[in-house]
Amino acid sequence: MTSADVSPATATEMPEAGTVDMKLEVITVPVSDIDRAKRFYQSLGWRLDADIAFGKGVTTDEPGSVQRLILAVYDIDAARADLVSRGVEISGLFHLAGGRVPGPDPEGRSYQTYASFSDPDGNGWLLQEIRTRLPGREWAEPAANIAARADLLRETAEHHDHYEKTHAPHNWWDWYAAYIDAREHGQTPDEAVEAANRYMDEVLHIAAL
Numbered sequence: 001m002t003s004a005d006v007s008p009a010t011a012t013e014m015p016e017a018g019t020v021d022m023k024l025e026v027i028t029v030p031v032s033d034i035d036r037a038k039r040f041y042q043s044l045g046w047r048l049d050a051d052i053a054f055g056k057g058v059t060t061d062e063p064g065s066v067q068r069l070i071l072a073v074y075d076i077d078a079a080r081a082d083l084v085s086r087g088v089e090i091s092g093l094f095h096l097a098g099g100r101v102p103g104p105d106p107e108g109r110s111y112q113t114y115a116s117f118s119d120p121d122g123n124g125w126l127l128q129e130i131r132t133r134l135p136g137r138e139w140a141e142p143a144a145n146i147a148a149r150a151d152l153l154r155e156t157a158e159h160h161d162h163y164e165k166t167h168a169p170h171n172w173w174d175w176y177a178a179y180i181d182a183r184e185h186g187q188t189p190d191e192a193v194e195a196a197n198r199y200m201d202e203v204l205h206i207a208a209l
Contacts, residue, residue, distance in 0.1 A: 156183075
C-alpha cells in the first residue's frame with residue numbers, strides 16, 4: 001500500500017467494538033526463584049490454579065522486568081491495608097500530577113489514586129482505585145451489574161431506616177436517589193448519608209420529628 005492509498009478519513013476510522021467474549025486469563029511474570037515466587041503470590045491471598053504455570057523456560061524475559069501490572073480495586077485503603085496485614089511492603093497512596101505526588105487524588109476521582117508494590121524479583125504491581133467506571137468501560141456482565149445494584153439498594157435501605165424514623169413522612173425514593181448518587185461519585189456510606197440528609201433537609205425541607 002502506498003501513501004496515496006490512505007485517505008484522512010480511512011486513517012482515522014476505528015473498528016467496531018468486538019462482540020466475542022474474551023478474557024485475559026494469564027500474565028507471565030519472570031522470576032528467578034519459582035518456589036519463592038509461589039510463596040509470595042500465595043501470601044497475597046491469591047489462589048494457585050495450576051502449578052504448571054510456575055516453571056522454568058516459561059518465558060525468556062529477565063526476572064523483574066515486568067512493570068505496571070495494574071490491579072483495579074474499589075476501596076484502595078482497604079486493599080492496601082489487607083496487603084500490609086499480609087506482610088507485603090507497599091507504598092503509601094499517591095496520584096499523578098506531572099509525576100508521583102504523595103496522597104490520594106485531591107478530587108477523589110476514579111483512576112487517579114494508586115499504591116505500588118513489587119514481588120521479590122522486582123516485578124512491579126499497582127493498585128488503582130476505580131469506584132465509578134468511565135462510560136464504555138463498565139463491566140458488561142448483566143448479572144454482575146444487577147447483583148451490584150441490588151447490594152447498593154440493600155445498603156441504601158439500611159442507612160435510610162434511621163432517617164425515616166426520625167423525620168416527617170417523605171418519599172423514600174428522594175433519599176435513595178441522593179444517597180445512591182453520592183455513592184456512585186465515590187463517597188463513603190457515611191458521607192452518602194450526610195449528603196442524602198442535607199438534600200432532604202435543605203432542598204426538600206423535610207422536618208425532623
